[in-house]
Amino acid sequence: MSGKVGPLSRIYNGMIGIADKFVPTSMRPLWEHPAGPKTVFFWAPIGKWALVIAGIGDMYTRPPHALSVNQCAVLATTGIIWSRYSLVIVPKNYSLFMVNLFVATTQLIQVARALQYQYSLKDKSE
Known part of the structure; x- marks a missing residue:
C-alpha cells in the first residue's frame, strides 16, 4: 500500500483495506507479494x-x-x-x-x- 497521505493515496489505501478483508487464504501469497x-x-x-x-x-x-x-x-x-x-x-x-x-x-x-x-x-x- 502507498505510504503517502494525499487524497488519492487515502482513497486507494481505503479500498485496499476493505478488499484485504475479503481475500481468501489461498490467494494471500499473491495479494501480499x-x-x-x-x-x-x-x-x-x-x-x-x-x-x-x-x-x-x-x-x-x-x-x-x-x-x-x-x-x-x-x-x-x-x-x-x-x-x-x-x-x-x-x-x-x-x-x-x-x-x-x-x-x-x-x-x-x-x-x-x-x-x-x-x-x-x-x-x-x-
Whole structure:
C-alpha cells in the first residue's frame, strides 16, 4: 500500500483495506507479494496491455501506408528496453516483462509491414 497521505493515496489505501478483508487464504501469497495487486508493479502492466490490444487491432484494420515507421520503432524499442529492465529490478516483474515483450513484438511486426509496403512501392516504380 502507498505510504503517502494525499487524497488519492487515502482513497486507494481505503479500498485496499476493505478488499484485504475479503481475500481468501489461498490467494494471500499473491495479494501480499511485493509485485502483487497492492502495488504499481501489478497495475502498470495491466494498463499497458491496452498498447498490445491496440497494436493487434492495427494489424488487421490499419493499412500499411497509414503506419508510422518511427512511432512503431520507438514503441518496439521501449518494449525491448522495459523488458530488460523488468528482469533486473527487485522484485523481478514477470508480468511487466511479458507485456513489454508483446508490445515489442506487435510493433516490430508493424514496422515490418510498413517497410515491406514501402519497398513494394519502390519495386513498382522501377
